C-alpha cells in the first residue's frame with residue numbers, strides 16, 4: 001500500500017508496475033480437477049433445454065445454458081458438469097456458475113467446433129467462439145450499427161496497479177501480437193490499428209507493425225477512457241472518440257493463436273500477490289478456482305482476509321474460496337485481515353484531496369454530498385456523475401474514508417436501470 | 427460447496443493512502459502550539475487555564491451533542507479539540523471561565539453540530555463564536571483594559587487601537603521584529619507571529635491546509651495595506667504593521683483555511699483569500715471595528731458557496 005507522501009502538497013503518485021527485464025517465466029498451475037465458469041445469464045432465464053448436471057463437456061467447448069442462448073463461456077478443460085448454480089455478482093448482476101469436474105468419467109476429448117471454422121476467419125465466428133478467451137475480447141462494438149468502428153486500439157499497458165499481464169505479452173510475445181492485430185484488421189476490414197504501450201516498451205512495440213502510442217507510468221493514464229481522450233482525440237479530432245474498439249494485448253495474442261492453431265488458448269496470465277507481498281506471474285487455465293492457485297504458494301486464508309480479483313484500485317473482492325479465474329482476471333491479491341482498512345460513514349470534511357486527484361475534474365466533494373443524500377439525478381445533471389471513469393483515486397485519498405467509488409457505482413447503476421425500465425415501458 | 431470461511435467483501439479501491447481526519451487535526455493542533463506555548467509563557471497560568479478550558483469544553487460540548495442527537499461519537503477525529511484551540515488562540519488571557527464555556531458552546535454546537543457536524547459548517551466555528559462573544563460582551567476583547575494588570579517589558583497597548591485612534595505615526599515606534607516576536611498584546615495564540623508563520627508553513631507543506639488560501643489572504647493584506655498607506659501615509663500604517671498585528675497571521679494560516687467553509691478549486695481559493703485580506707485592511711482602516719480579520723473571514727465564508735461555482739469543466743463522455 002502506498003502511503004500519502006510526507007509533503008502532502010505533492011500529488012500522490014501511483015505508478016504502474018513495470019517489467020523492464022524479460023520477466024521470469026510464469027508459474028504454471030496444472031492438474032486442476034474442477035473448473036468453474038460464469039455465464040452472464042441466470043439459470044431461470046434460459047428457457048427449455050437447460051444444461052444438465054452430468055452432461056459431458058469437451059475441452060474448448062462453448063457452453064451455453066440453452067442451445068440458442070447468446071451468453072456463453074468456454075470450458076478450458078473437459079469433464080462432466082457437476083453443478084449449476086446461481087451466482088450474484090456486483091450490483092446484483094445475475095450469473096450462472098457451472099462447475100465442470102474433470103475427474104469423473106473418461107477423457108471426453110477436445111471440442112472441434114471452432115477448428116472447422118478457423119480456416120475461414122470472420123468477425124462472426126470470432127464473436128461466436130472467442131469471447132471467452134483470456135483477456136476477454138469484446139467484439140460487440142463491430143456489431144453496433146449506429147457507431148461505426150474506425151480504429152482498433154490494442155492495450156499493451158495494464159489498466160490497474162500491480163498487474164502486468166499485458167506488458168508481459170508485449171515484452172515476450174510481440175510477434176503473436178502482430179499476428180493477432182493483422183488478423184483482426186483482416187476480419188474487420190479496419191486498417192487503423194494502434195498499439196498503446198508504457199514508455200519503456202516503445203521500442204519493442206515497434207515491431208508489431210501497428211501505430212505505436214505510449215502512455216506514462218502514472219495511474220490512471222492507461223485507462224481506456226483517458227487513452228481515448230489524451231492520445232487519440234488529440235490526433236484525430238473529437239469524432240475519433242466514438243468508434244474505437246479496445247482489445248487487451250493478451251486478447252489479441254489469444255485471437256491470433258486461436259486462428260493459427262485452430263485450438264482455443266485458455267491459459268490466463270495472472271499476477272498473484274500473497275499476504276507477504278510477494279508477487280509472482282502465474283499461468284492458470286480459465287476456471288481454475290482460487291484455492292488451487294493459493295495452495296500452489298502455500299497461502300492459507302483466514303477469517304476476515306480479503307481476496308481481490310483484479311487490481312487494488314478497480315478489482316472486485318470475492319466471497320468464495322473457490323471463486324474461479326475469469327477471462328479478465330489480471331491479478332489476484334490476498335490481503336490479511338489486519339491490513340484491511342475500514343471505510344467509515346464520516347461526512348466529507350471538504351478537504352479537497354479528491355478534487356486534486358480526479359483525472360477528469362469532477363467536483364467529488366459536491367458529488368458525494370448529493371450521492372449520500374440519494375439525489376442521483378442532480379448528481380448526474382450538475383455534478384458530472386457520468387464523466388467518472390471509475391479510477392478509484394478519490395476514494396484512495398479520502399481522509400474521511402468515504403466509499404466514494406461505491407456510491408458512484410451504485411448511483412450510475414440505479415440511474416441506468418431506471419432508464420432501462422423507462423425504455424421498456426415506453 | 428465452498429466452505430464457510432468468511433472473507434471480507436468490500437468495494438474497490440482496496441488501497442488507501444492512510445490519511446485520516448485525526449492526523450490532520452493533530453498536525454494542526456501541534457502547529458498551533460508553536461504560537462500558543464509562547465503566548466502562555468507571556469501571559470502565565472491564566473492563559474494556560476483559558477486554553478485548557480477551551481479545549482476541554484469544546485470536546486465536552488461535542489460529546490454532549492453527539493449524545494443528545496444520538497449520533498456516533500465524533501470527538502475521536504480531533505476536530506472539536508482543534509476548534510477549542512482556535513477559539514482560545516483568539517481570546518485574551520484574562521477571559522473569564524463563563525465566557526470560554528459560552529464560546530465553545532457557540533463554536534461547537536451552534537457553529538458546527540447543528541449544521542450537521544464536521545464538513546457541514548458554513549462558517550468557521552471558532553470565528554463565529556468569537557464574533558458572537560465580541561458583539562455580546564465587547565468589553566472582554568478590550569485588550570488594553572483586559573491586560574492592564576500585566577507588567578510587560580514592552581509597550582502594553584493593543585497596536586491596532588493605536589493605529590486606529592492616532593494614525594500611522596503612533597505605531598512608527600513599534601519595530602516589526604518586535605511584533606513578529608510577540609512583543610505586543612493580543613489573543614493568547616495570536617501574537618507570536620514567528621510561531622504562526624512556522625506552523626503555517628509546516629501545514630502548507632504537509633498539505634493539511636490549502637496554501638493557496640493562506641498566500642492569497644496575505645497577498646490581499648499586503649496589497650490593500652500598501653494601497654492605503656501610499657494614499658495617506660500619515661493616517662494608515664504600512665503593510666508590515668498589518669501583517670504582524672491583530673489576528674492577521676492566525677487568520678491566514680489557521681482560520682481562513684478551515685476546510686468546510688472555504689473553497690477547494692484553485693481560482694476560487696485565490697479569490698477567497700484575496701477578498702479576505704483586502705476586507706481585513708478595509709475594516710481596520712475605514713470600518714468601525716478595530717480588527718477586521720474575523721468579519722472578513724465570516725464574509726468570505728458566506729461567499730464561499732458562490733465561489734465554488736467557478737469550477738473546471740469535467741472532461742469526458744458525460745458532457
Ligand code: SF4
Pocket residue numbers: 354357358359360361362364387388389390391392393394395405408
Ligand atoms: S473514481 Fe473518483 S477520481 Fe476517479 S474519475 Fe471517478 S470521481 Fe474522479
Ligand code: SF4
Pocket residue numbers: 347348349350351352353354355364365368394397398399400401402404
Ligand atoms: S477527499 Fe473525501 S473528505 Fe476530502 S473533499 Fe473529497 S470526499 Fe470530502
